[in-house]
Amino acid sequence: MVDNRKPTPPVTNPGRRGFLKGTTVAGTIALVSPFGAPLIAAGKPDAQTSKPPLRPSRLDEGLGPHPEDRGPLSSAGSDYMIDVLRKLGVDHVAFVPGDTFRGLHESLVNYGLLTEPKMTYSAVNHEEVAVAFCHGYAKVEGKPMACFVHAAVGLQHASMALYNAWADRVPVICLVGARVYSAERGIYVDWVHSAFDGASLVRDFTKWDNTPLTLEDFGNATVRAYKFATTPPAGPVVLQVDMTLQENPIPGDTPPRIPDLPHSTPPSGDDAAVAEVAKLLIAAESPVIAADRAARTSNGLALMVELAESLQCAVVDSYARFNFPWRHPLNQSSRQGAAVAEADLVLGLEMTDFHGLIGSLRKSVKTVSITSEDLYMKSNYGDYQHFSAVDIAVEADAEATLPALIEAVRRLTPTDRKSAFEARGQRLAEAHQLALQASREAAAVGWDQQPISVPRLCQELYGQIKDEDWALVSGTVFQSYWPQQLWDADKHYQYIGDAGAYGLGYLPGAALGAATAHAKHGRLPIAIGGDGDFMFSPGVMWAAAHNRIPLLYIIHNNRAYFNEIMALQRIANRRNRGIDRTGIGNDLTQPLIDYAALAKSMGVAGFGPVTDPKDLASVLKQAIAVVKRGEPALVDVVAQGR
Amino acid sequence: MDMRQLASAMGMVLGSFALVSAAAAPAPGNAADGERLFIGDRCYACHGTQGAGGGIAGPRLAPDPVPFRSFLMQLRQPVRRMPPYSERVLSDGQAADIYAYLKSIPPGRPAGQIPLLNLAPNQGRRDPHPRW
Numbered sequence: 055m056v057d058n059r060k061p062t063p064p065v066t067n068p069g070r071r072g073f074l075k076g077t078t079v080a081g082t083i084a085l086v087s088p089f090g091a092p093l094i095a096a097g098k099p100d101a102q103t104s105k106p107p108l109r110p111s112r113l114d115e116g117l118g119p120h121p122e123d124r125g126p127l128s129s130a131g132s133d134y135m136i137d138v139l140r141k142l143g144v145d146h147v148a149f150v151p152g153d154t155f156r157g158l159h160e161s162l163v164n165y166g167l168l169t170e171p172k173m174t175y176s177a178v179n180h181e182e183v184a185v186a187f188c189h190g191y192a193k194v195e196g197k198p199m200a201c202f203v204h205a206a207v208g209l210q211h212a213s214m215a216l217y218n219a220w221a222d223r224v225p226v227i228c229l230v231g232a233r234v235y236s237a238e239r240g241i242y243v244d245w246v247h248s249a250f251d252g253a254s255l256v257r258d259f260t261k262w263d264n265t266p267l268t269l270e271d272f273g274n275a276t277v278r279a280y281k282f283a284t285t286p287p288a289g290p291v292v293l294q295v296d297m298t299l300q301e302n303p304i305p306g307d308t309p310p311r312i313p314d315l316p317h318s319t320p321p322s323g324d325d326a327a328v329a330e331v332a333k334l335l336i337a338a339e340s341p342v343i344a345a346d347r348a349a350r351t352s353n354g355l356a357l358m359v360e361l362a363e364s365l366q367c368a369v370v371d372s373y374a375r376f377n378f379p380w381r382h383p384l385n386q387s388s389r390q391g392a393a394v395a396e397a398d399l400v401l402g403l404e405m406t407d408f409h410g411l412i413g414s415l416r417k418s419v420k421t422v423s424i425t426s427e428d429l430y431m432k433s434n435y436g437d438y439q440h441f442s443a444v445d446i447a448v449e450a451d452a453e454a455t456l457p458a459l460i461e462a463v464r465r466l467t468p469t470d471r472k473s474a475f476e477a478r479g480q481r482l483a484e485a486h487q488l489a490l491q492a493s494r495e496a497a498a499v500g501w502d503q504q505p506i507s508v509p510r511l512c513q514e515l516y517g518q519i520k521d522e523d524w525a526l527v528s529g530t531v532f533q534s535y536w537p538q539q540l541w542d543a544d545k546h547y548q549y550i551g552d553a554g555a556y557g558l559g560y561l562p563g564a565a566l567g568a569a570t571a572h573a574k575h576g577r578l579p580i581a582i583g584g585d586g587d588f589m590f591s592p593g594v595m596w597a598a599a600h601n602r603i604p605l606l607y608i609i610h611n612n613r614a615y616f617n618e619i620m621a622l623q624r625i626a627n628r629r630n631r632g633i634d635r636t637g638i639g640n641d642l643t644q645p646l647i648d649y650a651a652l653a654k655s656m657g658v659a660g661f662g663p664v665t666d667p668k669d670l671a672s673v674l675k676q677a678i679a680v681v682k683r684g685e686p687a688l689v690d691v692v693a694q695g696r
Numbered sequence: 697m698d699m700r701q702l703a704s705a706m707g708m709v710l711g712s713f714a715l716v717s718a719a720a721a722p723a724p725g726n727a728a729d730g731e732r733l734f735i736g737d738r739c740y741a742c743h744g745t746q747g748a749g750g751g752i753a754g755p756r757l758a759p760d761p762v763p764f765r766s767f768l769m770q771l772r773q774p775v776r777r778m779p780p781y782s783e784r785v786l787s788d789g790q791a792a793d794i795y796a797y798l799k800s801i802p803p804g805r806p807a808g809q810i811p812l813l814n815l816a817p818n819q820g821r822r823d824p825h826p827r828w
Contacts, residue, residue, distance in 0.1 A: 491807075494814070498807035499756055500748025507748060513812040520815060534751020540813070616753070619741045624779035633737050633785055695741045696750035 129307045132161035132300040134269050135229075138276045140171055141312045144200045144227055146570070148176045148187040152204020154231025154247065157300025159202065176570060176601045178563070179593035181208045185215030185290070186563025186591075187570070188226040190527060193375075193550040194571035196351060198225035198283055205231045206247045209292075213256050214557045219290040220259035221437040222374070222554025223347055225283035226290035227276075232265060234296040253292045258434040261289035269299065270310040277313045286320045286350070286426040286451040323424060323448040323455035331401065331422050331446060332462035336471060338399035338420070340478070341367045342386070344411055345377035348403035348452045352546040355379075357456035358403075364463050366479030368393045371538075373530060374406065374551040379544035380537075381490075383483035388493055388539050393485075403452035408442035424448040424455050437555065493539040506667045506693045508610070512536040512582070514670040515608065518678055519578060527568035528561050528581040529553065532617075533610060534696045547577070559590030562607075566594055569605035569686075578681060579604065585611045585642055585649070592652055598686035599657030606674075606681045609649045609690045611663065615640045616695040653688035662690030725789070730797030733790055742778070747798050754778070758801040767795055 135158060139147075147162060149155075166173040178184050184201040192198045203212050209230050219226045233239050233248040249255075253263035262282045266272040272295070279291040323331075335341050343362055349355040358378050362369045368386040370393055371377045378385050386393035394400060394411060399420040402408040404427065412421050421444040428449040431438050448455065467475075497509035512533060520542070529552025530537050543549060550568060553560035561583040569579035588609055598605060614637070622636040650660030659680045661673045670691065677687035734740060734747075742754030749756030761767060768791055771781050786794075807813045 494807040496749065496756065497813055498810055499759075499804060500744055500746050501804050501810060503744070503746045503748060503804075505745060507744065508751060517812050517815065531752070534753070536751065542815075614741065616741050619738050620753075620777070620779060623738070627779050627781055627785050630782060630784045633781075637738060694744045694748070694750065696744075696753040 127303045129304040129309075130157065130161055130165075130300075131269055131302050131304055132157040133165045134304055134309045135272055135276075135295065135300065136161045136166040136173070137309065138273050138312050139200055139227075140166070140173065142277065142280045142315055143197060144280070145171065146174045146176070146191065146199040147202060148178050148184040148199070148567070149202035150178055150181055150184060150204070150208070152202070152208045152231055153243075154205040154208075154233060154297055155202045155229065155295065155300065156231075157297060158229065158231070158295060161300075162202075176566070176597065176603070178566070178597040180563075180591060181211035182215045182559055183563035183566070183591050183594055183597065185212045185219060185226055185228060186560050187567035188228075188290075189215065189219045189222065189224050189554075189560070190550070190564030190567030190569075191571045192224050192226065192567075193222075193564075194525070194527070194547055194568045195574075198227050198280070199567070200227040200229055203228055203230045204247065205233060205252055205294075206249050209252055209255055214559065215563065216256050216290050216292075217259045217435070218553045218555045218557045218560050220261075220554070221435075222551065223287045223289055224554070225280075225288040227279065227283060228260075228290055228292045230292055230294050231300075232294040232296050234265065234267070234294070235298065238297050253294055256290075256292060258432055259290075259437075260292050261430070263292040263294065265294040265296070267296065267299070268310075269304060272299065273310055273312045277315055280315060281318060285318055286454070287430055288350075289430075320451035320454040321426065321429065321449075322458060323450035325458065327446065327448045328455060328458045329462050329466070331424070331448065332459060332466050334399055334420055334422065334446075335365055335367070335401065335463060336467050338367075338397075340396045341365060341399040341401065342393055342397040343367060343369045343401050343403065344372070344394075344405055344408070345369065345403045345452075346372040346374045346405045346407075347551070349375050349377045349546060350451075350453050354453035354456070355546045357453065357460065361456055361460050361463065363479075364460055364467075366475040366482070368397070368482055370394065370411075372405070372407075373535060373538060373549070376543070376546045376549040376551075377403075381542045381544070383486045384479065385486060386482060386489070387535075388489040389485060402442070402444070405442070406437075407439045408444070409440035412442065412444070413440070420445050422446045422448070424450055424452045424459075426451040490539070493536075497536065497540060500694075502667060503694070504665055504667070504692075505612070506664070506670065506691055508533050508694055508696055509536045509540065510667050511608070511610065511670065511691050511693050513540060514667065515580065515582070515674055516541050517671065518674045519580065522578045522678075523576065524548065524578045524580060525568070525572050526550075526582070527565045527572070527579050527605075528583050530582075532584055532696065533582055547572070547575075558587050561587050562591040562594035565605055565607060566598055566601075566603050569598075569603050570601070573604050573684075578606070578678070580606045580608065582608045582610050585609050585613065585647065586615045588649070589642070589647070593656075595653045595658045595686070595688065596656040602684060603686055604681045604684045605686045606677055607653075607686065607688045609662075609688065611647075611649065611690050611692050612695045613642045613646065613692070614695070615642070649688060649690035653686075659685065659687040660690070661687065663692050664689065665692045725792030725794070725796030727793070727796040727800040729790075730793035730795065730800075733786075733794050734797055737786065739794065746801050758798040759803040761795065761798040764792070764795050767791070767798075 176187060178187060181203050188199050188201050203209050239245045239248055262279055264275040266275045275293060279293055283291045349358050355376060362384045369378045369384050370390040371387045397419055400412050402423045404425050408423055423444045500507045501510055525547050526537060526549050561581060565581035572579040619636055619640050623633045626633050626636055650662045653660030661677050664670055664673050673689055677689045680687040742750045743757050744750050747758030771791055774780055
């Protein structure tokens with residue numbers, strides 16, 4: 055047995071984590087150390103250095119024997135946990151290493167990645183990135199993946215990203231290491247990285263959490279967690295996984311049965327209510343369908359088109375998902391205000407801020423909501439938005455309700471009503487075309503200016519990708535929805551919406567996750583993200599390179615946190631104290647950030663800063679060539695604010 | 697909007713005209729100074745460095761800006777999201793300079809002459825990939 059209390063680190067004191075890692079690689083094949091030299095078998099004196107062993111740090115003091123030192127184990131509880139994940143189809147994991155899930159970590163790398171069906175992983179640099187990775191991945195792949203998160207500090211890092219996923223109604227399976235028993239806590243850091251009820255930190259914005267105390271409990275809890283996470287309204291779940299449970303052998307070496315995942319059907323609207331809504335839609339002269347997170351799937355998108363075409367009515371999309379083809383003639387999103395002002399009925403599908411759309415309408419306008427939001431809600435955080443006082447609220451998942459609604463509309467539409475529908479559709483098609491032309495005229499203004507105009511940036515990009523199987527993995531609000539205004543897109547995966555809670559730092563991680571999912575399908579993933587957002591998680595560039603994630607990441611570099619400038623000026627104006635100092639804290643200057651150099655430093659092809667719009671096409675072409683080779687690329691574009 | 701609200705709104709508009717009428721003469725501002733103010737005071741954050749507009753953040757101001765009277769009224773008593781800028785924060789003379797800068801910005805190419813704004817629509821394909 056190796057004497058744990060007298061480690062002989064090869065170069066520098068690796069601390070407890072590094073030392074333990076060393077003890078477990080003894081006898082393994084030659085691995086290359088982070089410094090380029092072969093790793094030395096742990097437990098043996100370092101023959102390559104004459105330096106004496108360093109004095110153990112405080113982290114190592116008091117380190118006692120660990121379960122893995124009790125001799126070879128016949129089985130591992132965390133192997134069973136890997137099997138549970140695999141049975142659920144959770145085949146990808148993102149993580150930053152953490153002591154409290156070392157059992158799971160070891161099972162992933164030495165069991166999950168090597169045995170069928172093989173899992174895959176993405177190593178990242180921040181728990182916030184690990185969760186955001188899951189967030190982006192799930193929106194593309196249509197199923198959740200998992201992240202492993204260290205106890206206490208790891209979950210604290212992860213918390214904001216969990217809030218984003220919660221507010222965006224996206225499933226994430228977050229496995230948090232835990233020292234449930236005080237006997238597991240030895241040295242200072244063990245105690246400070248433990249919590250009696252760690253998940254309470256995120257309970258306000260996760261759908262469910264659990265701390266299983268047996269492997270059988272783990273199996274049941276994980277299947278239940280998966281079911282909760284994916285049932286509309288979807289959301290993140292947390293499982294605290296005790297270290298002892300991970301590291302101990304499976305009792306009797308007989309794994310508990312893993313429950314089958316039930317075939318779930320999302321709640322659909324009551325037949326009578328659906329028929330009533332259909333009658334209202336048919337009778338309305340100018341009905342508008344408003345969609346936010348309505349189309350969860352590609353089938354949902356097809357159903358949205360079917361309903362709108364059955365009625366030949368206007369659709370306005372809030373762009374939280376790909377709800378409607380951007381160039382469909384009934385798409386009135388670019389003239390949302392006018393379309394809603396003309397409406398005599400507004401049907402909101404999975405709307406988040408429905409009040410914002412209908413709150414100021416005439417009382418005579420009928421309003422109907424179909425949303426699963428009414429079925430599950432929590433109290434503390436205000437993501438439930440202002441109350442929407444609608445005439446009819448159908449408490450159900452919108453996508454699951456659409457087939458019945460379409461059927462009812464078709465069945466109940468009188469033949470003599472159809473010509474009116476056709477005429478309405480024709481008017482809306484003309485309005486769509488006029489709105490498109492207005493957007494083009496607006497985009498032309500400032501086309502050649504520097505810093506580069508945002509519509510110019512978007513159109514130069516579109517010119518390079520329009521014949522590719524592209525997918526935008528970023529939201530577009532901070533690009534003023536120019537892609538939706540100008541691009542042609544009709545596939546559900548081509549757009550996945552934004553962060554949910556607008557918590558900065560979402561996109562770098564989410565883009566990596568989404569791109570990882572797209573890569574399986576050979577698509578060209580693209581993110582256009584703000585410089586301020588990127589600076590919350592610049593380390594993702596290393597993760598993109600390390601995991602070889604093909605992604606074109608365009609920095610919309612406006613050199614400021616632009617959103618806040620006007621807010622600060624409003625206050626300064628009210629106080630009559632001048633506005634010339636409102637750049638303080640908002641500007642990202644002095645020094646300017648060289649994003650291309652930052653990317654290169656972490657192994658990503660970096661381009662820019664591009665300041666002349668005439669250079670954009672050629673630079674984007676080069677970057678896209680990199681991505682098509684299966685690698686990430688970053689392009690820094692110095693652009694206007696919005 | 698009922699009659700009382702309408703009367704109130706009209707009063708506000710008329711009041712705005714009264715407030716700015718003295719300063720609503722054609723502005724002989726300095727365009728170079730105006731550009732410095734436009735950038736220094738971060739008008740560009742919402743309206744773009746050449747007033748082309750900032751999409752959802754702020755409307756287009758140039759080329760061919762609205763009459764100075766309307767410009768000044770929007771500055772002092774804005775409608776929609778823009779914060780008000782009092783004379784103490786931004787004098788009439790400075791406003792005139794900014795206006796002169798906006799007036800000096802030449803028009804660009806029309807959309808019809810920009811190929812990237814006239815790309816043909818794509819052929820649609822069905823997404824075969826199911827989701828949760």
